[in-house]
Amino acid sequence: MPSLSDFLKELPDGEKLVISGPTDLDFLPTALVLELEAQKRFPVVMIERPEGFEAPVVTNLFSDRARIAGMVGAGPTGFAQAWTAAMANLVPAVVSSGPAPVQEVVALGNQADAGELPISRHFEADAGRYIGSGILVCKDPDTGVRNLSFQRMQLKGPQKFGVSLHSRGHIWDHLQRCEARGKNLEVAVVIGCHPAIYIAAAAKVAMEVDELAVAGALLKQPIELVKCKTIDVEVPADAEYVIEGEILAGVHEDEGPYGEYTGYSTYRSTRNVFHVTAITRRQKPIFLDIVPGYSAEHLLLSRCTREAHVFHRLKEMVPTLKALNYPKSGTHFHAFMSFKKTAEGQARQALMLLMGLDSYIKLAVAVDEDIDVFDETEVMWALATRFQADTDLFMVPKVFCNRLDPSSVEGMSAKLGLDATKPLNFEGERTSLPQHALDWARDVLAGKAR
Known part of the structure; x- marks a missing residue:
């Protein structure tokens, strides 16, 4: 059966950051991982000589x-x-x-x-x-x-x-x-x-x-x-x-x-x-921290199976569901979903199903299938151009939630659903470019064309 050591050996060198000098385990590995994250870098960190201990420490594996x-x-x-x-x-x-x-x-x-x-x-x-x-x-x-x-x-x-x-x-x-x-x-x-x-x-x-x-x-x-x-x-x-x-x-x-x-x-x-x-x-053990x-690694490890489970169950009831993302900015409390809308009221039903499937969620946003839910800028753009607060949101008070939410009261939180899908009679047309123009631009930037 494969082990942690086996997995680490198979990782490409480019996905590893090895710290070979003596390293204090209080605060320093955490500071390093969070600074890497701020730089949009997510290597596995391998601390070979933790001060005061014999075994090496590995962290940031799930980032x-x-x-x-x-x-x-x-x-x-x-x-x-x-x-x-x-x-x-x-x-x-x-x-x-x-x-x-x-x-x-x-x-x-x-x-x-x-x-x-x-x-x-x-x-x-x-x-x-x-x-x-x-x-x-x-x-x-x-x-x-x-x-x-x-x-x-x-x-x-x-x-x-x-x-x-x-x-x-x-x-x-x-x-x-x-x-x-x-x-x-x-x-x-x-x-x-x-x-x-x-x-x-x-x-x-x-x-x-x-x-x-x-x-x-x-x-x-x-x-x-x-x-x-x-x-x-x-x-x-x-x-x-x-x-x-x-x-x-x-x-x-x-x-x-x-x-x-x-x-x-x-x-x-x-x-x-x-x-x-x-x-x-x-x-000769390895200590995984x-x-x-x-x-990122704490949130992603907790979230990856939740996203997959909720997506599968939600798609059983919303067949046109395209994607689901729990953005890091919302810890485990926010979720964005995209789907192909064929009737008015579908988004609200899907949002209620989503919040029912996961008690952690306190804010859920539904968008059309053309919106990339893994790009928060696109989700915010959909809210800016396809959402009106007087008709497109609903709130459910005093619902069971995760107790670690510091804003919760006695284990309860309000749930907010935002419908940022276009009405079926929407008149706006999103700007676009022909595919050959996009391909040319990418080739130029990749050094393949002039």
Whole structure:
């Protein structure tokens, strides 16, 4: 089964930025990634010598849409199709009994020291060093189905992390049922594995679906697993690190603040506690970090599967749907959709469907098929020339939303739909050029013609 190391080796040199000198992990990698983003550059950053630690650190892996598509064997624009095909053809994981790379080095109990891992402090207001790149693997306490998710983890001691489950996802539900029985929830934290597993872990799928089967479908081969040393959970055998432990039932401590995807540092937390029972790793591991906050990789990893899922479901009801984009400027709260309009009222129906499919969305814009929804300038132009506020918008107050929205009130937000499609009797005609003129201009700029 391919590993993170395998994927990195196959990356072209032009997609890598190697930092070979000693590098402080507090703030510097985050500053570098955000400055690269400001320059419209999205290489994978490889820090070979993090100060105070032995293992190299890799970050900014998920900052580019085309690279994410390549992680699942798709072309630059083929991710949505690959995702839909994978969801229709799941490949169950297999458990191996043989030796596993991720268990080449094993530290049990008090010998396990999470402080030895090259964990960064990303933003000034962060309460400490945080793991934001760990895939939390647990099992449904009733069915045994595995669940993968991302939750922020604040390092508090050699065998202790603060954890927030504020997304109220499946792991939250699993913990509630365990707590009702007076039991802790066993969890393994996987750091560093093939990127396709990260993509599957970021997805919102049904509780009865094992995200590792989704990852297998994306890679077109079963994910090989190995049993953990101290808990009843299986993890990818080719991972770099695994932290084994339990989220403690009924135990709560302050956690945070932490820089979240909204671009704000937040104290909002479920204040849970994770106790480490073992740490296993490769002999020479790579620590994969994900820069949190309002970074491209944080938003794209969270968003790529959501876009694909919502697009597929929305197209079932809106057959003329052309494209869907969650722009970075809106974090996870804005969405632009384009479609071919054949009747008045279609845009409003499509907007309501879109907001119903994704509770995160608080502003949605519908445009005609001639508008590129991945170009915010075009969407704003459509709003400027095809939209009137007295007839083309609607608002729904007090709707369930994501609690990390700092403007939300008691977990509720208003939803705003904007119809920037042309009326069917629209008289304006968009300016255009003949194709041969466009081809000539491009050839001139490419040095192919004079």
